[in-house]
Amino acid sequence: MPTNSFTDITVSASVTVVPEHIHSIDQDIDLYGGNLRQIERLKKTIGFDQRRIAPKEVTALDLCHQASERLLSNLNLSAEALDGIIFVTQTPDHSQPSNASLLHGLLGCQKSCAALDIGLGCSGFVYGLWLAFSLINNGSSDKILVLTGDTLSRMVNPQDKATASLFGDGGSATLVQKQAGAGVSWFQLGSDGTGAEALKVPAGGARIPISQATAKASTDTEGNIRTQEDLFMDGASVFNFSIEVVPEAIKALLKVADLPLESLDYLVLHQANTYMVQNIGKRLGIDPARLPIRSFGAFGNLSSASIPGALAYELADELTDKKTSKPQKLIFSGFGVGLSWGSCLLPLEPLKCLEWLEYKQ
Amino acid sequence: MQIEQFIEQVEDALYGVDAGTISRETDFTSLKEWDSLALLTLTDTIDMEYGVLMKKGEIESCATVMNLFEKIQSKQVS
Numbered sequence: 081m082p083t084n085s086f087t088d089i090t091v092s093a094s095v096t097v098v099p100e101h102i103h104s105i106d107q108d109i110d111l112y113g114g115n116l117r118q119i120e121r122l123k124k125t126i127g128f129d130q131r132r133i134a135p136k137e138v139t140a141l142d143l144c145h146q147a148s149e150r151l152l153s154n155l156n157l158s159a160e161a162l163d164g165i166i167f168v169t170q171t172p173d174h175s176q177p178s179n180a181s182l183l184h185g186l187l188g189c190q191k192s193c194a195a196l197d198i199g200l201g202c203s204g205f206v207y208g209l210w211l212a213f214s215l216i217n218n219g220s221s222d223k224i225l226v227l228t229g230d231t232l233s234r235m236v237n238p239q240d241k242a243t244a245s246l247f248g249d250g251g252s253a254t255l256v257q258k259q260a261g262a263g264v265s266w267f268q269l270g271s272d273g274t275g276a277e278a279l280k281v282p283a284g285g286a287r288i289p290i291s292q293a294t295a296k297a298s299t300d301t302e303g304n305i306r307t308q309e310d311l312f313m314d315g316a317s318v319f320n321f322s323i324e325v326v327p328e329a330i331k332a333l334l335k336v337a338d339l340p341l342e343s344l345d346y347l348v349l350h351q352a353n354t355y356m357v358q359n360i361g362k363r364l365g366i367d368p369a370r371l372p373i374r375s376f377g378a379f380g381n382l383s384s385a386s387i388p389g390a391l392a393y394e395l396a397d398e399l400t401d402k403k404t405s406k407p408q409k410l411i412f413s414g415f416g417v418g419l420s421w422g423s424c425l426l427p428l429e430p431l432k433c434l435e436w437l438e439y440k441q
Numbered sequence: 442m443q444i445e446q447f448i449e450q451v452e453d454a455l456y457g458v459d460a461g462t463i464s465r466e467t468d469f470t471s472l473k474e475w476d477s478l479a480l481l482t483l484t485d486t487i488d489m490e491y492g493v494l495m496k497k498g499e500i501e502s503c504a505t506v507m508n509l510f511e512k513i514q515s516k517q518v519s
């Protein structure tokens with residue numbers, strides 16, 4: 081898709097909710113055959129540390145619902161003011177109806193408020209923002225709530241080293257709204273469906289419904305165990321894809337916006353893992369102080385909620401009136417399942433609210 | 442590119458391998474330290490240091506460190 085730009089639209093607030101329960105990589109010692117040295121290596125190279133795990137009865141909808149209520153209450157805004165709900169998730173409560181419809185009912189939105197899901201993962205926050213900006217830009221909407229959330233910890237097999245220690249659970253709510261005087265925002269999205277096999281849950285959809293056969297575990301050549309209902313990740317392919325596509329996409333975005341890298345206040349990448357974020361940062365030559373990187377070790381990879389999670393975890397003061405009164409230039413860049421990627425460059429006025437909190441039942 | 446330096450880089454990717462274990466003739470993928478993480482870090486090093494992004498399976502198909510070194514060199518030329 082060609083790069084496109086918007087004016088008079090902005091992101092004004094974001095809240096991320098994570099489960100209370102913290103799981104440490106140290107607890108995964110059996111998965112690594114009791115090899116403490118391997119755990120140390122994973123901590124040091126990939127950045128594994130803690131991840132947030134939702135209890136069985138809590139879904140992405142619950143996490144995002146709580147984030148939404150908190151955001152609306154912080155802004156003293158009624159759910160009736162929303163013109164649209166966009167819910168980005170790969171782990172919806174049901175195959176039908178959508179999480180967005182369910183949240184519409186839970187929040188008590190007006191019947192004129194549109195509600196739809198987007199089936200994307202790690203790139204999804206940027207896609208959700210882009211659709212919200214587009215709907216506001218076409219004149220149909222003033223305020224759109226973008227939800228991003230997944231419970232990927234439950235999609236992985238605990239005996240699959242490629243994925244078991246990687247993902248945390250989380251959900252975020254972000255408000256996009258019309259704002260006279262908001263500067264130019266740039267978006268660029270991309271997909272490569274030929275790479276679809278690299279991240280996949282084979283069974284559970286219409287193609288391969290779940291059955292006794294799909295629940296049967298098998299062991300791959302590296303000794304990892306999973307069923308067809310578990311998330312499969314070809315880590316090497318995903319890594320190669322990310323380092324090939326993401327730095328170039330960010331350079332292209334800066335070029336079209338005619339902005340040097342040095343004038344960027346923050347580059348907020350999908351927090352795939354510390355190694356990946358560091359690596360892409362290094363390839364771009366960005367000052368590490370402008371590259372949020374710590375939330376992966378606190379939350380785990382939160383899929384589409386990782387960018388708002390990183391914003392709230394590391395930049396809550398920097399992007400609100402606690403520390404700044406002037407607009408900040410940020411790039412968000414997400415990449416993952418699809419394969420798909422999306423980047424945007426936003427001039428952000430101080431946000432009205434930016435925080436993360438733990439889920440309360 | 443220098444083979445001596447490349448051997449050190451392979452050694453770095455193979456976390457925990459004893460210094461001096463790796464030579465030109467080492468069948469690095471059969472070492473017990475070789476795993477998916479070693480592959481990832483080696484892929485990254487080769488791309489960052491030599492500007493060659495090895496495709497899936499290409500590194501593993503090299504029988505020795507020297508073979509890999511030559512493969513990178515041939516890709517740099519083309």
